[in-house]
Amino acid sequence: MMSEEILPAITAVAVSLPVFIYWLYWRWTHRRMLELAKLVPGPPAFPIIGNALIFMTRPEEQLKKIAALLDLYGQYTRVWLGPDLNIVVKNPADVRLLLTSNKVNHKGPLYNFMKPFIGEGILTGGATWRNHRKIANPSYNKKAVQHFTAVFNREATDLVKVLLSKDPSVTFDLYFDMVKCTTQCVCQTLMGLSKEDSQNVFLMDDVVRDTQGIYDVLFKKMTRWWLQIPLINWLTGTRKREMDIIKMLDGFTSDILEKRRRALKVEDVDEDVMGIVDRYILSGELTDQEIKWETFTLFTTSQEASAKIASGVLLFLAHLPEWQDKVYNEIVELLGPDDEPVTEKQVKELQYLDMVFKETLRFFSIAAMTQRTVEEEIAVNDGKITLPAGTSLVIPIHEIHRDPQYWDEPLKVKPERFLPENIKRRDPNAFVPFSLGAMDCLGRVYATALIKILVVRILRQVKLEGSGSLDDLELHVAISVKPAKGYRMKTRSRRLSNGVHRSL
Template identity: 65%
Template sequence: MFCISVLLPIILYWIYWRWRHHRMLKLAALVPGPPALPILGNALFFMAKSEEQLDKLARLSETYGQYVKFWLGPELNIYVKNPTDIRNLLTSNKVNLKGSVYKFMSPYIGCGILTGGPSWRLYRKVATPSYNKKCVKIYSAVFNTEADELTKILSSKDPTETFDVYFDVLNCTTRCVCQTLMGLSQEDSKSIKNLHEVITKTQSMYSLIFKTMTRWWLHIPVIYWLTGNKAKEICFVKLIDEMTADILQKRRNALQHETVPEDAQGVVDRFIIQGLPDEEIKRQMFSLFTTSQEASAKITSAVLLFLAHLPEWQDKVYKEILEVIGCQDENVSEEQLKKLQYLDMVYKEVLRYMSIAALIQRTVEEEVTINDGKITLPVGTSLVIPIHDLHRDPRYWEDPYKVKPERFLPENIKNQDPNAFIPFSLGPMDCLGRVYATTLIKTLVVKVIRRVQLEADGRLEDLKLQVAISVKFLNGYNLRARKRTINGCSQHC
């Protein structure tokens, strides 16, 4: 009797759900995909370690093609890896809503620029000027100053010692972001409450978010609480709240005594001037803070690691730096960065080989057709764009699992599908900081390579990757650094 009383409501609800979503089920039947279990769908398929998730997604595409459906509980996900369809979808006004997985970020960064929600357009509009070329040109002085500090640190390393360069780079990008987007002085940046704890625990926070996204049982509040994950979340949120409150107070105090030219205003100043509530400012502030300093640190570290593993490319980049900029310790300008073609090729290969975001998710708000009209995405579908997998698809990339910066030579680019390379996403929800990050990263690399020679053991392709929101090397960015004294460009040049 007890079993009947429990099972009957479940069966009735299942019948009701299928009746209510008959249109979705009908259209989903036209998309290939793995068999799904009742209620759970394909959730068990994704029960794996974070370093195995990338292979899981790639396997779906290998088995079922460029269009794959899978169910996470009652949520229909459709995985699209056709470049033309990806461009059309991401630039369509029918999918301008973030997917359901972003809700797991909202306790930390609220609803807004990164996670979507009713105010994302307003917040993005307010923040955008701080990322444009005019502002970035002003920020360049900070980038150069902090790059010099990073170079001194790496120059002082024992040349026989292998170390993870990420942590030195992370401290550098954090200082850059604090003094530009956060609007703080160099002195104020040194006294931010909880800053060190936040930046050292960010990876753990990302891992918790990603684990919650991919473990269906953690979606159940009581299980999330009983497993101790809720306590971890509360701890992270408290640290973030205190840090952002301190930054906000510092900027409010500063704005009472100084006038910042509009072209030089950071995002915090713009939010304050706009009159946003403090809680909203803090959430959007941290969203932009962590995506700017943490992502830039990963990419910069990866570029340095690539150059350490590819001595011939490091030599090309170094000689190009001497030709374009010289060996004097003067500031690197945006115009000079544009002339560094070899550096740009290595940078793009890093973005291809290990994506800033492994995948992105959008919610379909209106029915839209893809695959030349053969497939219709029903309303409510979660659209999954596997950027990392797209960047490694042999249909669009020769030897995709090998590191080859030369694939971005002008003559080779002509043969590539431009829609198959989307490191910063596309459309109205694309990466806000592409200009900012590119200038920061290249400035740091130029300053370092001009003074430091990098070395590493083994092959890049043998280093394991891991996804925890973004893609990173599982065991760090390990290399050696040796002060340069060659080609007449010593530290006294």
């Protein structure tokens, strides 16, 4: 009979030997990657797990870890997460090179965690994203956006009424009123719904209310490796939460799809300005499931992101009365003080508003970071570093937007940094709010027009007052960047009782 002392040793060898053999095999088949990775500075990595221990922390601390590595190793740093090589690139010129290269034209593995919710497509990549984007693109172009401004103005009128009804002595979080407005704007334009239908979409209130919760689930899954183990995912209740979200999103998007299918049977829709759902239906190139996935993708990336940015612009104006004065006076001078609809062309003339808008995009990045997969070797850092095929490229947009090498006092809110003379002195590649290249933000023209029109219509009638100090503004940095305690402010009417505009 085998000794009880020998049996554990044999078992240990039986378990560890295949692991060791596989490790040797992996190193041989990835020798080119390992060779090139040595040329990139980074922390020492343990066998098998790499640098995973560094990132075993709270999700909101993950990007701080990346920032610390960049501070220590410079604008290029290497991180091994198990067998996955991640190279973080912070140099603005190389960021442009990489994001516009056809060698780096696929989303990184982090986006795979979104696929159970939105499938493969415009946001997550895969085989279909180019075609899906091509079909949707006309709904975001300048001609369509000019047509959509009538909806933006109409919904802005309703939002102003809500803000004027607030008690001027009470501080509130603007975001919740703003997102209701942007949701209606998106439903009546990109989704193609009538006003009546947009107010009666199945589960829409639940989806809008739970959007941040959905993002939190995704971010935790991305950053807590143990939640990627099926048993732990199930035991912690995360799997049930994921399935509840999928069911909710399916009900929401199914109703939108059904509403537009019924409408297309009786409506004549102008092809130049139709919404994305109609385009997908009429193309005949997507399954119903693909349409529903892209519907939610473009819905949430349009209404939620626009609400955050618009709220951020107004938050900064509330805290910077001199800039609120500049923007308001520019509106009165160029567009007039009367509460009339404004166009996309008119808001382009407002230079002070544009500076505050851009500073908001810098300070509150739409995406804190983006990830791509390197498909072919590509050199950076003047040829000193070559990114091997199979590498996950990480672009830390939030850190680039706060790099003191390019931004004076980067932690302060300073719209003047976007004055023409200041822009000339700065590397133009240090500002990448909408990403770059073929996979850049599809809705940048749409969102810019929507946000600026809402701000103009609000400032004409509403005076804003901040709560606390911008110097004490705590940020929540996850998938996007936002104020940890919300977009808090007070509002009151600009008009005196006799109807004359109040001077700031």
